[in-house]
Amino acid sequence: MSSTIYEPVRTPPPALGNSTASAPRAAKVLSGAGGASQSGIWVGIFAITMSFAAFTSALFVRQGSATDWTHIALPPILYGNTLALLLSSATLHMARRKLAAVPSTEPHAVRMGLGWLMATLALGFVFVAGQFEAWRQLAAQGLYLATNPNSSFYYVLTAMHGLHLLAGIVALALGMGRIVASRAAFRKSTFEATVTYWHFMGVLWLYLLLVLRTKL
Numbered sequence: 060m061s062s063t064i065y066e067p068v069r070t071p072p073p074a075l076g077n078s079t080a081s082a083p084r085a086a087k088v089l090s091g092a093g094g095a096s097q098s099g100i101w102v103g104i105f106a107i108t109m110s111f112a113a114f115t116s117a118l119f120v121r122q123g124s125a126t127d128w129t130h131i132a133l134p135p136i137l138y139g140n141t142l143a144l145l146l147s148s149a150t151l152h153m154a155r156r157k158l159a160a161v162p163s164t165e166p167h168a169v170r171m172g173l174g175w176l177m178a179t180l181a182l183g184f185v186f187v188a189g190q191f192e193a194w195r196q197l198a199a200q201g202l203y204l205a206t207n208p209n210s211s212f213y214y215v216l217t218a219m220h221g222l223h224l225l226a227g228i229v230a231l232a233l234g235m236g237r238i239v240a241s242r243a244a245f246r247k248s249t250f251e252a253t254v255t256y257w258h259f260m261g262v263l264w265l266y267l268l269l270v271l272r273t274k275l
Contacts, residue, residue, distance in 0.1 A: 096248040096249045096251070096252040097248055097251060097252050097255070099252065100252035100253075100255055100256050101255075103256070104255070104256065104259050107223060107259075107263070108263075110219070111216070111219070111220075111263065111266075111267070114212075114215065114216060114219070115216070115267075115270050117212075118212045118216075118270065118274060119274065121208055121212070122208075122209070122274055127207060127208065128207075128208060128209055129207060129209065130209070130275060131197070131200075131202060131209055131210060131213070131275050133193075133271060133272060133275070134192075134193040134196040134197060136189050136192050136193050136196065137189075137193055137268065137271075139189060140185075140186050140189035140190060140193070141264065141265070141268060143182045143185040143186045143189065144182070144183075144186045144224075144260070144261050144264055145261060146182050147178075147179045147182035147183050147186070147257070147261070148257065148258050148261045150175050150176075150178040150179045150182060151175070151176070151179040151231075151254055151257055151258075152254075153175040154172050154173075154175035154176040154178075154179060155250070155251075155254050157171050157172030157175060158172035158173075158176070158238075158250070159247070169238070173235060173238065173239065176231065176234075176235050177235070179231060179257075180228060180231055180232060180235070183224060183227070183228045183231075184228070186224065187221055187224065187225065187228075190217055190221050193217070194214070194217075197210065197213070209274075209275045212275065213271060213275055216267055216270075216271070217267070217271075220260070220263060220264055220267055223260060223263075224260050227253065227256050227257045227260055230253045230256070231253055231257070234249070234250055234253065
């Protein structure tokens with residue numbers, strides 16, 4: 060009786076050039092889908108808008124009923140501050156484009172994005188410093204918080220806007236610090252929310268500047 064020998068079937072290893080398994084992709088610097096961060100920032104923007112609408116409405120009412128309302132000349136530095144804030148929106152847009160497009164394994168491209176982000180922060184600080192200088196110039200004219208109603212509105216509105224802008228500076232600085240320190244991916248929805256907030260601060264300032272120029 061003859062015996063049949065069964066040899067095990069050998070599966071050839073996959074060819075290197077024809078492998079169907081793709082290599083893992085490098086993580087982007089900005090990763091993750093949008094979510095609660097964007098929803099939350101729009102709620103915050105709505106609340107801020109209502110607050111400033113209430114204050115500017117109070118300004119309109121106070122001006123219309125006041126007999127002691129004297130117009131003040133706005134410090135010219137405000138227009139330079141406005142330019143700095145508008146430029147910061149442009150540099151932040153460039154930072155967003157760079158960081159959203161490059162993986163974290165490309166340090167040169169990441170540095171370019173961080174450079175634009177650093178320029179945004181610098182311009183933000185220029186704006187805030189310029190606002191303090193505008194206050195100093197008004198004080199040199201004898202116009203303080205309690206001098207008259209229109210100077211009170213000026214200080215309150217610009218201080219409120221400055222504080223909200225400082226919050227945006229802190230958020231951008233924290234995000235940049237995370238990328239620089241650990242090269243870890245920064246959640247895209249968080250960064251996008253910060254970008255939206257920053258652009259809103261620019262639009263809000265243009266509105267305030269128009270109000271201050273025409274009503275004070």
